[in-house]
Amino acid sequence: MPQFFLNKRLIILLVSIIVLVALIGFSLREREKVTWPEQFLKDMTGFVQNALSGPTNYIAGFIENVQDLQNTYSENQELKPRLDKLASLEAEVQRLKKDNAELRDIVGKEDALSQYEPIQATVIGRNPDRYHENLIINRGENDGIQADMAVITANGLIGKVKNAQSFTSTVQLLSSMDPTNRISAAIQAEDNKKVFGLIEGYDKDKKLLMMTKIPYDAEVKEGQNVISSGLGGVFPEGLIIGKVVEVENAEYGLTQTAYLETGADLYDINHVMVAKITSMSAEIQEELQSTLEEEEEEE
């Protein structure tokens, strides 16, 4: 049927399906950096988004303020007793900080995994199609942001930087489905013990984060706090992730899986901080690098 193959539209359709598959395959590949035309387009739309999100932010802020005013009385009642405790807490924190610094001096270890420098950023966009939970923020490489940095709000961890352009960056939320998105975390169990596990995936039905690979004999209870462990070397230590809601045995019963409620609201996000690690001294980095290389050689 020569006529069938001469149909121009059919050829265009077939060629575009091939290109479609190739493009999807290209963009799903794990990429260290997005290509420069993508970066350019993202930055250009970033300018427009910045310009438009300014006024909307202002209006939304105003509405929020009015709503806050309505609850002022009850909030005040609740906060007054806490205020009394604050002074003593502050004094204790000061003392502990000093203690900590002195002890570090004695041990000779200056850096901690928990040290980071927060970079303030404003959310200027969110993916409308909601399959990929991405945010766009108005800070980029020029402000020191790099891929894989932790993104937090005042209430805890919300995600990581997926990729950074010069003036904007894309943030991947904890709730997005990505099998490569793993965070080393620790549950603060009783008696100051830490139970380690991995944050891996999001249960869409329960709307809860999943923490897997918890040892089967660890005693994990509801309501315990979960923080980042800092062992991955990418995220700083001690960022609040959430609270345990439910614990169950994983498949085969060798490990446990905990379901966490995130501390931060993953929907109502306007201002975020990007945690730039400052503590990674050259020594630690070399050590990490060498262990990684060893592991690769073993494989």
Added chain:
Amino acid sequence: MRKYLLPFLFLFLFVFESIFVQYLPTEMFGSDRITVPRFLIISILFLTVFSSRKYGIIYGIIFGLLFDIVYTGVIGIYLFSFPIFAYLMSKLMRILQTNIVMVSLASLLLIVLLEIGVYEINVVINQTDLSFADFASLRLLPTVVLNSAFIIIASYPLKRHFEKFMASVSD
């Protein structure tokens, strides 16, 4: 004047979708339904009908590519579905009468098809684990309701604008 306004109108709609989702996600009201604004593709479909198919497909390609790069990060899904749906719309309008009610109903039908198509692609490339029943009740239905509200509000102004645009181009 009107000629140069068109790209800015679409750029505004493009950014407006993301602002809409950021400030008014239904999760804020304690619901687990997901509404997806499809204002951009609705306007592209109206552009196809009321100005010309050529413009509809060109704008579909440009803004589909932008959507993929800026929002989803997976290039290809919207880059192809936007122009293909613009083309389908023009074919559909040969059968149907070109009045505003029929155009609105046809674009609503295409929105449903677009949602299902995008869902199926995302299932194939393993980017979602939503079952089809959940997809239909949690995503599709609320999305159709939201977008029909948008069509009711915006259909007449869009029609007027695109017709005037066509007149100014042909001058």
